[in-house]
Amino acid sequence: MRWKEAARRLNERRAARRTATVLLIGVVALAGAWLGIAIGAHVSTAVGPAEIGMSLQPSWVGQTVVDIRPLGTLRFDSHHGPLRLSLSLDGIHADLAQQLLESPRWAETLPNLIEADLQAGLRELLIRAVAFAVAGGLLTGLVVFRSWRRALWTGLGSLVAVALVAVLSVVTFNPRSIAEPRYTGLLTGVPSLIGSAESIVTRFSEYRGQLAKLVTNVSQLYHAGTTLPVYSPDPNTLRVLHVSDIHLNPVAWNMIRSLKDQFKINVVLDTGDIADHGTKAENRFVEEIGKLGVPYVYVRGNHDSIATQQAIARQKNAIVLDGAGKTVEGLRIYGVGDPRFTPDKTVDVKSDAQMLEDLGRAHALRLTPAKDDAKPAGPNAPDEASPPASASPSPQPSATSTPSLKTATTGAAGSEGSAGKKIAVDVVAVHDPTIGRAFGGATPLVLSGHVHKRSTEMLPSGTRVMIQGSTGGAGLRGLEHDEPTPIQASVLYFDMTSHRLQAWDEVTLGGLGEQWVQIQRYVEHEPGRTISPEPIPASPPTGQGAGTVTPSK
Numbered sequence: 443m444r445w446k447e448a449a450r451r452l453n454e455r456r457a458a459r460r461t462a463t464v465l466l467i468g469v470v471a472l473a474g475a476w477l478g479i480a481i482g483a484h485v486s487t488a489v490g491p492a493e494i495g496m497s498l499q500p501s502w503v504g505q506t507v508v509d510i511r512p513l514g515t516l517r518f519d520s521h522h523g524p525l526r527l528s529l530s531l532d533g534i535h536a537d538l539a540q541q542l543l544e545s546p547r548w549a550e551t552l553p554n555l556i557e558a559d560l561q562a563g564l565r566e567l568l569i570r571a572v573a574f575a576v577a578g579g580l581l582t583g584l585v586v587f588r589s590w591r592r593a594l595w596t597g598l599g600s601l602v603a604v605a606l607v608a609v610l611s612v613v614t615f616n617p618r619s620i621a622e623p624r625y626t627g628l629l630t631g632v633p634s635l636i637g638s639a640e641s642i643v644t645r646f647s648e649y650r651g652q653l654a655k656l657v658t659n660v661s662q663l664y665h666a667g668t669t670l671p672v673y674s675p676d677p678n679t680l681r682v683l684h685v686s687d688i689h690l691n692p693v694a695w696n697m698i699r700s701l702k703d704q705f706k707i708n709v710v711l712d713t714g715d716i717a718d719h720g721t722k723a724e725n726r727f728v729e730e731i732g733k734l735g736v737p738y739v740y741v742r743g744n745h746d747s748i749a750t751q752q753a754i755a756r757q758k759n760a761i762v763l764d765g766a767g768k769t770v771e772g773l774r775i776y777g778v779g780d781p782r783f784t785p786d787k788t789v790d791v792k793s794d795a796q797m798l799e800d801l802g803r804a805h806a807l808r809l810t811p812a813k814d815d816a817k818p819a820g821p822n823a824p825d826e827a828s829p830p831a832s833a834s835p836s837p838q839p840s841a842t843s844t845p846s847l848k849t850a851t852t853g854a855a856g857s858e859g860s861a862g863k864k865i866a867v868d869v870v871a872v873h874d875p876t877i878g879r880a881f882g883g884a885t886p887l888v889l890s891g892h893v894h895k896r897s898t899e900m901l902p903s904g905t906r907v908m909i910q911g912s913t914g915g916a917g918l919r920g921l922e923h924d925e926p927t928p929i930q931a932s933v934l935y936f937d938m939t940s941h942r943l944q945a946w947d948e949v950t951l952g953g954l955g956e957q958w959v960q961i962q963r964y965v966e967h968e969p970g971r972t973i974s975p976e977p978i979p980a981s982p983p984t985g986q987g988a989g990t991v992t993p994s995k
Contacts, residue, residue, distance in 0.1 A: 463592075470586050471579045471599025476500045478578020478600070479525070483571035486532060487563035490556050493533040496567045501526035504611065506619075517624040522614040523607050568608075575604045624962040679944070680771060680936040681705055684910050686713040686873075686891025689745065691914030695730045697929060697951060698913070702734060705933045705947075708771045710736060713891040713910060714743025714873035717750045719785040725753035732758035737770050739763060742779030743873040743892065751779065765805065767865050773941055774812050774866060776885070778805050780873040780892075795876055802872070802880025809884040811973040812866040812941060868941040875909050883974040887943050896930050896948065898964075903974035906943070906966075908932070911950075928952060942969040 484497035504523040508516040509530040520527070579600025583593035683701055688694040701707060717724045731738045731754060739761045742751045755762045761770060763777025781801060782794060870885045872878045878888040883903035889910065896911035911930030929951040935944045948962045 466586075467583070467592060467595050468599055470582050471596040472603055474579035474582030474596055475575035475600035475603050476578075477582065478574035478576070479571050479604075481578070482574030483567065485563060485567045485570060487559060487566065489559040489563065492531055494560075494563065495528075495530040495532045496563050497528045497530075498567060498571050499526045499528060500524055504614070518619040519622070520616055520619045521611040523610045525607055525611065572601070572604055575600045618965075618967075622963050622965055624960060678938050680709070680773060680938050680941075681707050682773070682869075682934040682936060683707045683710045684713070684889055684908070684932045684934055685710060685913040686910035687715040687743070687894055687912040688712070688914035689715055689912065690718045690724060690727055691929075692727075693929065694914040697931060697949075699734065701931060701933065701949060702736060707736060707933070709773065710734060710738045711775070711869075711871055711889060712738065712740045713871055713889055714741050714780060715745040715891065716740070716743070716754070717746050720745060720747025720750050720783060722749055725750065728754050728757060731760050734759065737761055739768075739770055739775055739777065739871065741777040741871045741873055744780045744782045744784045746780075747783055747785075763871060767809075767867055772938060773936060774868045775871060776805075776809060776865060776867040776869070777871040778802070778877060780877075798874055798876040799880050802877035806881045806884040808865055809867050809870070809881070810864040811884065811886055812868045868936070875907060878907050878909075881905060886971075886973050894927060896932075896950075904971050905973060908934075908946075926952070937969065940970065942966070944969050 479498055480500055483499075484495065486493060486495050488494070501524060504521045504525060506518040506520040506527045507529070508518075509528065576597045580593050580597040583596030584590065587593060587596075683698065683705070685694065685698060698710060702710070716728060728750070737759050738754075738757070740751075740754050741763050742748075751762055751764070754760050761768055763775065764779040765777075767774060767776035769775075778801070781797075867885050868887065870878065870881045870888045872881075872888065872890050874892045875888075875890040878890040879901065881888050882901040882905045885905060888905060888907045890907065891910045891912075893909060894912040896909060898906060898908045900906050910932060912927055913929060913931050915927045915929045931949050933947040933949065935946060936942065937944050943966050945963060945965045948964065950960045950962075952959070
């Protein structure tokens with residue numbers, strides 16, 4: 443019996459050694475493939491008039507990165523997997539670029555030429571990646587095991603790993619990512635390189651045409667060597683710049699002016715907290731509004747006093763909405779000012795959540811989503827169905843109190859009932875998202891701020907709630923954290939006919955002491971979705987940008 447027990451133990455040890463050997467071979471194969479791809483998976487190929495460098499790089503997040511120096515980079519969430527596809531503009535062939543600029547017929551063939559060149563370059567890149575991965579597995583196995591037999595096994599393991607990664611990339615390939623790139627680099631080059639939101643929303647699947655536009659504009663840039671391509675605004679797109687929580691930071695005005703010029707902004711919409719303490723001395727800060735030259739729509743935040751609101755109302759092109767609606771550049775906007783005044787961040791206002799929800803629902807009773815066939819008013823029509831005296835907000839309370847719920851809600855609800863006709867709106871602007879979520883079903887879009895962290899959510903009713911970060915980097919509060927609060931704003935693109943949101947660009951600048959910029963484009967995939975006719979109460983979800991009012995904002 444002893445010899446049987448000894449044989450059993452010997453077999454167990456052998457099985458354990460075989461398992462350990464197989465696992466070790468697998469680890470060595472992966473390491474060799476990783477190393478081989480990092481060293482040799484790169485090619486240089488001609489794509490139209492451009493010389494493009496292509497490479498595959500090990501990465502925990504699969505994506506495609508296009509490096510267009512000196513303009514910056516574009517990133518696409520094109521696939522999932524441990525490999526990143528990088529494309530870099532290494533140069534421009536001057537003779538081909540000249541033909542592109544001078545021969546319209548040659549330019550017509552550019553999309554097909556680019557597609558063929560890209561496919562050829564990618565095939566060569568994949569062949570090199572497989573060859574170097576297998577070679578890396580063989581060499582690594584030979585170094586580790588000092589055995590040709592095991593080295594062959596590691597080479598085979600590397601081949602299997604590459605095949606699995608390729609299958610994963612193909613299965614998870616997302617063609618829609620071409621419509622939602624993230625930009626970094628020069629802010630002024632973004633609109634002209636990618637094209638208008640209208641063309642991307644309606645034709646985002648025609649990536650060849652967009653790629654041709656990219657290559658054409660870059661060729662013009664390199665060939666001319668003087669200025670960036672000019673951005674031609676789409677006449678069927680209304681551009682709204684959404685800002686919030688400036689908190690007396692003068693840097694915000696520089697950003698707003700730059701975005702207004704580069705993106706051809708039609709309207710600036712501010713969802714409050716332009717001031718920090720609402721004092722009379724701060725009113726000089728809002729004088730920049732009159733210098734922008736475009737309508738500036740504003741709703742009061744909890745750091746803005748009635749005096750702040752009145753100072754803004756006196757500025758040229760300023761439009762203050764406080765329980766009223768107005769048509770601005772064809773867009774029907776309804777605004778509700780924050781009923782609180784809490785400049786002292788030590789005041790605890792968490793108990794205000796229910797009051798804010800009730801206030802929002804009371805105003806939502808007056809509204810209905812605008813129809814596409816609704817008769818549009820003039821560019822800046824008079825206030826629509828402004829509330830009667832009983833619905834006007836009561837004088838702003840002290841920092842330690844909140845308005846009576848009965849006073850805040852009876853007027854709005856009573857106004858709707860007495861008039862018998864609801865106000866058709868395209869956008870609702872509020873400061874606190876707790877109020878904004880109460881407008882579910884009453885409008886396609888709600889814009890808010892307050893929490894200093896950007897997010898967006900789709901309510902069950904079909905209403906999208908967009909929460910803006912701080913365009914002022916949270917003011918001095920931005921220095922209270924380990925990292926400075928970034929400066930954020932968004933460019934919203936609306937269709938001039940339906941007045942529905944088509945796409946938006948999220949612009950983020952580094953906070954105080956940082957120098958970087960990123961732009962992420964998003965596409966509204968169902969801009970004409972049906973909005974439920976009745977408001978749907980929605981409890982605040984968990985996660986970023988959600989939650990009740992906090993005393994630190």
